Amino acid sequence: MANLKPHLSYEDQLIKLENRGMIFSDLDRKQAQKKLANVGYYRLSGYWYPFRKLKIPPPSDKLESRRNENFIENTLFSNIYKLYLFDVKLRNIIFLGLERIETYLKAIIAYELGKISPTAYKDKKIIDNNSHDKHDNWLNNLNILIDKNKSNDCIKWNIEKYNEIPIWAIVEIWNFGTMSKFYGILDDKYKVAICKSMKFLRPNSKNVKLSLKTSLEYLNIIRNRCAHHVRLWNTSVSNNKINLEMFDNLDLNVANLNNDSPELYRIAGIIYMIWSFTLRISEHSDWLETIVNHINDPYYVNAVKYSQMGFNNGSLIGINNLLKLYKQQTT
Structure with missing residues (x-):
C-alpha cells in the first residue's frame, strides 16, 4: 500500500505542476498561488485531470488512472481555473x-x-x-x-x-x-x-x-x-x-x-x-x-x-x- 503524499507549500505546488508541463506564463505567480489557496490543489486536480496525457497502452487495471502525471501541450493554468x-x-x-x-x-x-x-x-x-x-x-x-x-x-x-x-x-x-x-x-x-x-x-x-x-x-x-x-x-x-x-x-x-x-x-x-x-x-x-x-x-x-x-x-x-x-x- 502506498504512503500518503506529503504537504506542499503553494509555491511547491506550482513547481510540481510546472514540472509536469502546466503553463503559468499568462498569470502573475502570486495570482496563481492565491487561486490555489482559495480553491485548493485537490479540488482543482479534478478539473485538470482531462488535460493530463493518456497512458499508452492503456492500463488493464480498471482502478488505475488512464492518464499519466504529465499535461497535454499548451495546458494553461488559467484555462483550468476558467473551467x-x-x-x-x-x-x-x-x-x-x-x-x-x-x-x-x-x-x-x-x-x-x-x-x-x-x-x-x-x-x-x-x-x-x-x-x-x-x-x-x-x-x-x-x-x-x-x-x-x-x-x-x-x-x-x-x-x-x-x-x-x-x-x-x-x-x-x-x-x-x-x-x-x-x-x-x-x-x-x-x-x-x-x-x-x-x-x-x-x-x-x-x-x-x-x-x-x-x-x-x-x-x-x-x-x-x-x-x-x-x-x-x-x-x-x-x-x-x-x-x-x-x-x-x-x-x-x-x-x-x-x-x-x-x-x-x-x-x-x-x-x-x-x-x-x-x-x-x-x-x-x-x-x-x-x-x-x-x-x-x-x-x-x-x-x-x-x-x-x-x-x-x-x-x-x-x-x-x-x-x-x-x-x-x-x-
Whole structure:
C-alpha cells in the first residue's frame, strides 16, 4: 500500500505542476498561488485531470488512472481555473432548476395522496406489494427527519394541535431523496395519478412510470452534488435506462436524441431532463436560455471540452436548436 503524499507549500505546488508541463506564463505567480489557496490543489486536480496525457497502452487495471502525471501541450493554468468557474456557475443554474422541480413534485404528491387521507404516506395500501420493507425503512428515516425538524413551526404546530402531520405539511421537510424514494415505492395506481398530474401523454405507460423513478434518482444524485459543491460539468450517472417517453414534451429530432444516446447519462441529458420537467411546470421559463448562454459563453470556450459534458461529438447544435424552437413557439 502506498504512503500518503506529503504537504506542499503553494509555491511547491506550482513547481510540481510546472514540472509536469502546466503553463503559468499568462498569470502573475502570486495570482496563481492565491487561486490555489482559495480553491485548493485537490479540488482543482479534478478539473485538470482531462488535460493530463493518456497512458499508452492503456492500463488493464480498471482502478488505475488512464492518464499519466504529465499535461497535454499548451495546458494553461488559467484555462483550468476558467473551467472551475464554469462549473461553479453551471451548478448554480442546475440547482435552481432542481429546486423548482422539487417544490412542484412535492405539491403534486401531497395533492394526489391527500385525496386518500391526510396521513396516506403511512398507509401500506398505497405502497407496492413488494416494497413494504422499503416503506418501513422510509418511515424510519422520515421519523429521524421529523426529529431533526421538530422546531420547524409547521411541524411543531401540527404535532401540538393534532398529534399528526398531514402530507401537505410533511412534504415541506422532505428532501429530494425522501421524495424520490417515496415515489419509487408507490403502487402503480398512484404513480399513474402523479404522472397524469405531470401531463405525461401516456401516464399509464410502464416506460414513463419507470423512467420517472430513474429520473428522480438521477436528479437526486445531481442535487446532492450541487449542494455539496462537487464537480459537475463532466459528471456521469448510472446507465439505468431512461426511455424517451420521459421527454414527450420536447422535440427530440431537434435535440438529436434517441433511446441509445449516451448523452442521456451525462450532464447534457440532465439539462434536457430538467428542461422537460420545467415545461411541465410552466410554458414560460428562461432557465434553458440561461444555461445555453452560459455554455456558449466565449470566455470558457478554450477551457471546456463539450464532448465530456455528453454533447454529441462536442456539438452544441442540439441544445441550441431546442432553445431556438422554444423561442419560436413562445413568441
